[in-house]
Amino acid sequence: MSSLPFESDYIKTVNSFSELTTTLFEGKxxxxxxxxxxxxxxxxxxxxxILENDITEVSAEDLEFLNLSENGNKARQIILNDMKLLTEFGALPSLNLLKCYERDDELGFISTDVYSWHVDRSPIGTDTYLCTYHGASSDILPNDEAVQKIVVPEIREALKKLHVGAENExxxxxVDHFFDLHYQEKPHAKSINLGKHSLWRLAVDHPDQAVLPSIHRAPKENQGEYRLMLIC
Known part of the structure; x- marks a missing residue:
């Protein structure tokens, strides 16, 4: 398989599910x-x-119930196999039909929703796996092209005014309000779109992680189009 055009120090390609799950993150x-x-x-x-609210979790049984054409059935079998591979690996895959995520931009100067550049955090060793089958797909950003929002002077000062408590707290x-997980892209930063169909594994912030967590965000949805994605 040829390399992706954006393969870099941050992004590497693999040729199988086994290689995806066993390759160690190292360096950048x-x-x-x-x-x-x-x-x-x-x-x-x-x-x-059928979409219920803005996000609906779709089960394997829901997929099996659909009356599909030959090409639709091919797509169904691919999704079911991905769910099976991830489940057997020990993950908990969730297939989501999405209109949009909930926004959290009430503060104006910082948001903590998934449309903001952010990293995932876990108390245990894990990674984020995701695949977009239909609709707009997520973006990632090289770590050296972003800065943590809480160190941006004007944002930090605004957060200090919001904080009620002792200075040493x-x-x-x-951390308690997840502000530390969010990032701001630097001038001239170049984000990378994950595209459709490929299955990705992104590093998560946890105590045993040897590399920096992957910075990513949910995309702005295409008007009138739902997303179908697998994530765990």
Whole structure:
């Protein structure tokens, strides 16, 4: 398989699910991509699913219930196999039909929703796996092209005004409210779109992690189009 055009110190490609799950992150590398060109009609699946609220979790049974064409069935079998691979690996995959995520931008100067550049954190050793089958796909940002929002002077000062408590509790306040997980892109930063069909593994911030966590964000949805993505 040829390398992705954006393969870099941060992003590496692999050739199988086994390689995706066993390759160690090292150095600057904190994103792995199992690049795939999938054959199937994922739009047909989306057209038959029923959205409840803004996000609906779709089960394997929901997929099996759909009456699909040959190409739609190909897409269904691909998704079911991805769910099976991840489950057997020990993950808890969630297939989501998405209109949009909830926004959290009430403060104006900082947000803590998934549309903001952010990293994932876990108390245990884990990674984020995701694949977009239909609709807009997520973006990632090289770590050296972003800065933590809480160190931006004007944002930090605004957060200090928001904080109620002792000065030595301020850093704990930032962590408790997830402000420390969010980033601001530097001038001229170049984000990378994850595209459709490829299965990605992104490094998460946890005590045993050997590399920096991957900075990513949810995309702005295409008008009138739902997203179908697998994540765990």
């Amino acid at each position: 590398n904190n994103a792995l991509c199992w690049q795939r060109n999938l054959d199937g009609d994922f739009e047909e699946i989306v057209s038959q699913l 301020f850093e704990t306040f930032l």
